[in-house]
Amino acid sequence: MTVIRQEDLIESVAGALQYISYYHPVDFIQAMDKAYQREQNPAAKDAIAQILINSRMCAEGHRPICQDTGIVTVFLKVGMNVQWEADMSVTDMCNEGIRRAYLNPDNVLRASILADPDGARTNTKDNTPGVIHYEIVPGDIVEVHVAAKGGGSEAKSKFAMLNPSDSVVDWVLSQVPLMGAGWCPPGMLGIGIGGTAEKAMLLAKEALLEPIDIQDLQERGASTRSEELRLELHEKVNKLGIGAQGLGGLTTVMDVKVNDFPTHAANKAVAIIPNCAATRHTHFTLDGSGAAALKPPKLEDWPEVTREAGGNVKRVNLDTVTPEEVKTWQPGDTLLLNGKMLTGRDAAHKKMVDMIEAGEELPVSMKGRFIYYVGPVDPIGDEVVGPAGPTTATRMDKFTRTMLEKTGLLGMIGKAERGPTAIEAIKDHQSVYLMAVGGAAYLVAQAIKSSTVVGFPELGMEAIYEFELEDMPVTVAVDHLGESVHKTGPQLWQAKIEEEAIKVI
Structure with a gap:
């Protein structure tokens, strides 16, 4: 009979969450480095470089890989002979571990969990509750x-x-392009097949906990149907040419994991869950001897990567930029942003649009300004701001026309592609959309030299900030004519892969 103490589980969960906030799994880093070495699209290669540089910086500085520090999922396999020395439920112990991790003053993690999800959507302030299995x-x-x-x-x-009788491969290949780039490829796909609806989703989520080992499978060959699917999907998804951050390129997925389970004769439940460039998970065992101690990886496990921005880099002063200057920017151009930039994401946009419709004055003028879709991590020590990478831009699409038309906003910065509604608004108002790299939040934060809340302080991380920038790297994703690099890039690279029969990792 093993006795597991309450405090040991709490401290182990808290320690594990701190650990994964700044350490990528080593197998992920190695796979990302391989993708970097073979990438031929300069824009995609630079995006992967930023992810790798950011990862090493976070490992050294013990700060979050991504500003979105996630919703926590805990999977427990509890031995039948275990005795608990505790007055809390196991769920409550896990949630206390989450609470301690996210409120740790040495490495504050962003609280993103909202109670009353279809109502008040009130932040719980400590990222609890987690999802416990x-x-x-x-x-x-x-x-x-x-x-x-x-x-x-x-x-x-x-x-x-x-x-x-339907093909799982055909369905997956039809869905991946619809996912866009908001999941921050390159990453992994977890696929669950069989069981019931909820079982398939759980299988897919559990698949993402497994290490990247597709090259081993390629060498030894498949021995099961699920392994056959892994090999086929890995090859065919990469042939789509979506590439890093959706910019077009050779590597969209570094691995595909497939879990299956027996199912009803009338059904074939299938789920896809992607893991992003901020892949965060770890495993530990409690045997009654105390809290788990996770061994830090070696810094030698990270490659030494230097960004090669190329010859199309333009330095931009946001304090003086004009609509005429914006019209000279081409899709795929790399810009280094300097000067003052506003921020705002879902909640701030909703409040601003409501105020505009009510005829109320906004807390800050948007005329001629750029807005960054971000919810940063709180700073620690002498930091100006914590990790501050972009959030998915499509969530702001429904607000875009109103913002451009009614406020005089000149440009927007976010992650991944824009939808047709936003692109049409950008084209109509001769605006522009710039893309920052998802999964490089700590690297981006180094370009932010001052930070001031200028609107909606009650929204916390979703407040409107004004950032003073020094050489923040972005890519022109949608120009003033409405041309989107997230459409042209993957189309170009899908054609190149087909023409050259490039063997993908």
Whole structure:
């Protein structure tokens, strides 16, 4: 009989969440480095470089890889011979561990969890509750997997109840392009097949906890149907040419994981859940000897990468930029932003549009300004701001026309592609949309030299800030004519891959 103490589980969960906030899994870093070495699209290669540089910086500085520090999922396998020395439930112990991790003053993690999700959507302030899964198994230990999943990648999850004769491969290949770039590729796809609707989703989520080992599978060959699917999907998804950050390129997925389960004769439940460039998960075991101690990876595990921005880099002063200057920018151009920039995401946009419709004055003028879709991590020590990477831009699409038309906003900065509604508004108002790299939040934060809340302070991380910038790297994603690099890039690279029969990782 093993006795597991309450404090040991709490401290282990808290420690694991801090650990994964700044350490990528080593298998992920190695796979990302391979993708970097073979990438031929300069824009995609630079995006991967930023992700790798950011990852090393976070490992050294013990700060979050991404500003979205995720919703926590905990999987526990509890041995039947385990005895708990506790007065809390296991769920409450896990949530206390989450609470301690996210409120740790040495590395504050962003609280993103909202209660009353279809009503008041009130922030719980400590990122609880997590999503907890249990399995009771033979034995006298407790095995725990902890993951922190960003909202952008989780939002791209897909599910279907296929007919038994339908092709899983065809369905997946039809869905991946619809996911866009909001899940921050390159990453992994977890696929669950069978069981019931909820079982398929759980299988897909659990698949993402497995290490990247597609090259080993390629070398030894498939021995099961799920392994055959992994190999086929890995090859065919990469042939779509979506590439890093959706810019077009050779690597969209570094691995595809497939879990299956017996199902009803009339059903074929299939789920896809992507893991993003801020992949965060780890595993530990409690055997009664105390809290888990996770061994830090070695800094040698990270490659030394230097960005090569190319010859099309333009330095931009946001304090003096004009509509005429914006019209000279071409899709795919790299810009280095300097000067003052505003921020605002979902809640701030909703409040601003409501105020505009009510004829009220906004807390800050948007005329001729650029707005960055971000909800930064709180700063620690002498930081101006914590990690401050972009959030998914499509969520702001429904507000874009009003913002451009009624406020005189000149440009927007976010993550991934814009939808047709936003692109039409950008074209009509001769505006522009710039893309920052998702998964490079700490690197981006180094370009922010001052930060001041200038509107809606009650929204916390969703308030309107004014950032003073020094060489913040972005890519022109939609120009003033409405041309989107997220359309032209993947089309170009899909054609190149087909023409040259390039073998993808």
